[in-house]
Amino acid sequence: MYTITITLCGLLLTIMAGTTPRAWGENLPDRISIETLQNLYSPVPFEHARHIERERDCAVCHHHTNGAPAANERCLGCHRGGHEVKTMSCTGCHEKAPFSAGVVNQKFKNSRQFHQDKPGLMASYHLGCIGCHKKKGGPQSCTGCHGLTTHGEAFYRTGQHAPASGTAAKRGH
């Protein structure tokens, strides 16, 4: 049963690097708390190292930003690899407010620019995570990755804000 997932909490890789990185021995965070969008849901404790072990190709999530050729064929026209970009984190490219007037009007004026269909930050997490979890059997329900906050419970009218059974007014259509 899906529960909701609204605010995939943030990116801003708040690195909670516990021990020495296990993966690659490089300066990669083992665990990341995704919390920049945190609102209805609590931060997501993201096990970076475990994901690296399972999915060896960084480009699946990081596209071309680590200097490797892009995983998606259509992106290879430009992103054949070579240089690493400054920000590896999702927030470097994916907007927190993808439908703000500024972003929307920018697209309207420059209808030929690339990356017109780039999802916003929250959608990037969810499309990426849930898309992969469906294929590989990871958690797919909302609370499978992050728990509801009290604000979230009020928003979804659940938990302590759940409607009392049978008392809600039944109204016609």
Add this chain to the structure above:
Amino acid sequence: MSGITRRRFLCATVIGGAITTLGSMCGKGGKAWASGSFEGYPEGMGVLVDLTRCIGCRTCEAACNKEQNLAPPDRSFTDQSVFDTDRRTDEDHYTVVNRYATGEGPVYRKIQCNHCNEPACLTSCFVNAYTKTKEGAVVYNDKVCVGCRTCMVACPFNIPAYSYSSATNPLIKKCIFCHETRLKNGRPPACVEACPQEVLTFGHRKDLIKLGHERIRNSPGKYIDQIYGEKEVGGTGWMYLSAVPFDQVGFDTTLGNEPIISNVKDFLSTVPMVLAIWPALFSGFHLLATKGKDHGGEGDDEGHKRSEKEEPRP
């Protein structure tokens, strides 16, 4: 005598024609649909709904409920049992998500007002309660709504709902694209902002059509090669992409591309003409016919003489 009658007849016909022409010209200013089809404001906004992304989380419903201050739901928004029945929009739910069992697994579809370019609700409303704003929203003025519910019948998507719960002042209720609180300030509607999967893409309608076709082209075989709402009933502000045929997920694919008003436009445009010309035309016929009779159609000489003495009846 007969010359005057004929002149009067012709004169009346010309005046009638002039009134009709004038009437239709005034109509053009007042109602956009009187002159050909209206394809939406050039900078009108819209939303592209990609059904392949929806996971049925109902966050959009919760966001709508909060934004529009609707009555608390009788079941939690995390409750998935609502999908067991096919729901429609009502006075407390301006948007609902339904689940459809298809060959490719469950498909979820969010419904709300599609904000047509040429809304049937607007054209059917005799008190002009509805407005299509330049931002693309179809809004209504509940102060003039008389509760006749004609728009509920006219809407091809069965969206407008009625506040049957109100005994004293029942009104039409429907999604207004968050026009008052968000759209007119350049912000996306609450459901769009809340959707975790970006099932809903907000933007200029023209951009969304391009973007939709690009998505179809870039993922061969993933989508049905059609954007539902690009052309249906004259085009809608909210449009849909789907991986399964639209009729399998609750869409009416028999609506055609003509705006609903086109079904009656030809008829309605003849009404002023009939009202203006027919009285003059038939009075003319009557006068001519009467004149013929008075000239002794039956060879009645006495009658003929008598009619010459009398003034012709008007």
